[in-house]
Amino acid sequence: MSTPLDNAVRKMHDECNSYTDTVMALRAIAHELRWDSKAKAPKLGTEVSFGRRMQTTDGNRVSKSREVTPDLVIQLDNRSGVIAEAKTALSSIAERRRSRLLEIQKYDDNLKGWLTPTETVESHSIVLLVHLHRDQEVAQQITELTTEGAFKMDRSFAVVSFAVITQGKTYFTLSLAHGSLLDREKEARLRRRTPIDMEHLAGNPEFATLKLYDAPPPVPLLMDLIQQCIASRLTPEQRDTFKDIGYVDVPVRVEVLTRWMAEDYGPRCRQGARAPEIPPRSWVHDAMDRFVELGWAKEPDSKAYGLFVYTYKRRVKPFEKFLKHCAQIQLELEQKKVAAESWESLPLFAHLKDQ
Amino acid sequence: MLHRFLAPDLVRIYLQTKLYAKSFAGISRRMNRGSLRVMEYVSKGLIDDSDAKRGVQTSIVHTDMAQAELFEVLSAQRKWLSSCVVVTRGGEPMSGRIMRDCTFTCDRNIAGFFGSIVQEVAKTALVAKDFYDGRSSTTSGTGLVRPLRITYARRVFEDTREAPRLIKVLDDWRESAMSLFNASPYVHAGLLDYSDGSTYDLWVASSDSVLIVPKTVATADSISSLCDHICNRFEEGEVLEA
Numbered sequence: 001m002s003t004p005l006d007n008a009v010r011k012m013h014d015e016c017n018s019y020t021d022t023v024m025a026l027r028a029i030a031h032e033l034r035w036d037s038k039a040k041a042p043k044l045g046t047e048v049s050f051g052r053r054m055q056t057t058d059g060n061r062v063s064k065s066r067e068v069t070p071d072l073v074i075q076l077d078n079r080s081g082v083i084a085e086a087k088t089a090l091s092s093i094a095e096r097r098r099s100r101l102l103e104i105q106k107y108d109d110n111l112k113g114w115l116t117p118t119e120t121v122e123s124h125s126i127v128l129l130v131h132l133h134r135d136q137e138v139a140q141q142i143t144e145l146t147t148e149g150a151f152k153m154d155r156s157f158a159v160v161s162f163a164v165i166t167q168g169k170t171y172f173t174l175s176l177a178h179g180s181l182l183d184r185e186k187e188a189r190l191r192r193r194t195p196i197d198m199e200h201l202a203g204n205p206e207f208a209t210l211k212l213y214d215a216p217p218p219v220p221l222l223m224d225l226i227q228q229c230i231a232s233r234l235t236p237e238q239r240d241t242f243k244d245i246g247y248v249d250v251p252v253r254v255e256v257l258t259r260w261m262a263e264d265y266g267p268r269c270r271q272g273a274r275a276p277e278i279p280p281r282s283w284v285h286d287a288m289d290r291f292v293e294l295g296w297a298k299e300p301d302s303k304a305y306g307l308f309v310y311t312y313k314r315r316v317k318p319f320e321k322f323l324k325h326c327a328q329i330q331l332e333l334e335q336k337k338v339a340a341e342s343w344e345s346l347p348l349f350a351h352l353k354d355q
Numbered sequence: 356m357l358h359r360f361l362a363p364d365l366v367r368i369y370l371q372t373k374l375y376a377k378s379f380a381g382i383s384r385r386m387n388r389g390s391l392r393v394m395e396y397v398s399k400g401l402i403d404d405s406d407a408k409r410g411v412q413t414s415i416v417h418t419d420m421a422q423a424e425l426f427e428v429l430s431a432q433r434k435w436l437s438s439c440v441v442v443t444r445g446g447e448p449m450s451g452r453i454m455r456d457c458t459f460t461c462d463r464n465i466a467g468f469f470g471s472i473v474q475e476v477a478k479t480a481l482v483a484k485d486f487y488d489g490r491s492s493t494t495s496g497t498g499l500v501r502p503l504r505i506t507y508a509r510r511v512f513e514d515t516r517e518a519p520r521l522i523k524v525l526d527d528w529r530e531s532a533m534s535l536f537n538a539s540p541y542v543h544a545g546l547l548d549y550s551d552g553s554t555y556d557l558w559v560a561s562s563d564s565v566l567i568v569p570k571t572v573a574t575a576d577s578i579s580s581l582c583d584h585i586c587n588r589f590e591e592g593e594v595l596e597a
Contacts, residue, residue: 016536316532
């Protein structure tokens with residue numbers, strides 16, 4: 001029989017898989033939209049940027065003159081491109097989805113930040129990526145929001161769903177659930193549901209190391225990347241110590257670790273000043289706090305904020321340990337929340353709350 | 356006494372059956388007189404019994420066969436080689452054992468055995484080393500990783516028991532840790548080799564291959580060891596460019 005902790009671990013594992021699938025979906029749509037099926041290679045001159053920082057105009061309906069960070073920017077040529085945003089953790093309740101769907105209208109603007117001399121393009125399509133299990137609800141809701149006048153797109157807008165299917169081979173499929181694209185040929189392909197070989201996506205050298213995008217990953221996933229990142233950056237002396245005594249204490253500053261993580265797992269492309277800060281320092285700091293709770297790292301001096309000493313030693317099934325630890329914390333938080341709500345519903349007994 | 360072909364500070368390379376065959380064929384061609392014969396070999400193969408808990412069995416065969424015949428036998432039996440004892444017959448007498456991990460022992464004429472046999476095998480092993488070099492994002496020279504693939508002649512993973520067996524095998528890989536993200540319907544795991552900080556993503560997303568994607572650091576020693584571990588403990592396949 002499953003315990004509440006088992007269920008929490010399973011839920012957290014699902015969240016990790018959902019995050020990984022979303023990154024794969026972004027890689028898949030980037031691959032598909034720039035793929036030249038005649039040449040069987042990416043179209044020459046196309047550029048892909050994950051999480052590029054763009055600027056909206058005064059006329060933006062949602063976010064005037066602000067910096068926005070679409071999950072994916074595909075520059076097809078000097079005149080056109082595609083902006084894609086992944087929304088995977090969408091609620092099953094329409095009202096809760098509403099604001100997240102309306103938000104995507106901020107990309108329906110003459111955005112600045114494209115890889116052209118003027119940093120603008122004549123036209124671009126906007127793609128909303130959702131998981132297959134939500135695509136019909138989202139498509140229906142977009143239609144309703146459009147009818148009521150709350151949702152309006154002047155540019156081509158498409159809802160594209162993704163899913164993983166296995167039939168001998170594992171494929172990542174993309175399919176058009178609503179709307180249209182500027183590129184009619186690609187639109188037609190997506191209408192037919194496009195299967196992309198998972199191995200091809202996973203092994204594509206251009207995107208193979210991309211693990212993080214603009215949304216925070218579940219902490220166990222980030223912890224796993226951090227332990228790998230630290231392992232890859234040991235000095236020869238640290239490695240010798242590890243070989244001699246079986247462990248080595250590695251002092252690491254969060255800002256340095258954040259830079260390593262960005263280099264190893266963040267979006268890597270020619271982005272210059274428009275490069276996104278992925279991961280931000282706060283994600284890494286939070287994950288390091290979890291390592292401290294687990295006893296894998298220490299904060300040697302509370303005044304030296306952001307300095308940790310990570311103990312590098314052989315660990316068995318690290319990801320499972322991260323999952324269990326984070327699920328335990330999540331469970332405790334939820335239990336406290338439920339308890340607090342119970343007290344609120346019993347005002348006559350409120351004086352007993354702290355006893 | 357056990358000897359290693361390659362200096363200890365060099366990369367450890369493992370001989371796949373194909374490399375043994377290539378080396379021995381080269382040695383036979385270069386022999387002026389006599390022939391190279393196999394007197395004993397240790398091979399591994401799959402256990403074809405659904406009740407078996409172990410996936411792989413080891414056999415030791417004492418024989419006397421021409422080197423080329425050994426590879427025909429192994430191929431027909433779908434087995435792979437762990438080590439073999441070879442002798443020369445009809446020419447300069449020498450004998451010794453060549454192990455899969457590029458170590459050897461010699462019981463007759465070490466100078467001749469080293470010069471004529473070991474060095475020839477080492478040449479082939481060093482070519483294999485080049486294949487494993489420069490695959491991580493920091494060593495490829497382009498900033499991009501160079502994934503590789505272990506391909507099988509049959510659809511190994513159509514049998515649903517095989518992916519869990521591979522996961523178990525990966526769990527036993529030297530000083531390493533495996534993070535299993537997904538076990539079904541496809542396999543996605545992260546591997547960290549503590550001995551030198553090499554890291555990988557491993558995918559099984561088709562029925563006949565294992566994809567290995569090196570990350571920031573992946574030394575030739577580590578990749579070679581990982582591929583050999585899979586080939587020797589799970590099933591020997593062909594290691595190819597992905």
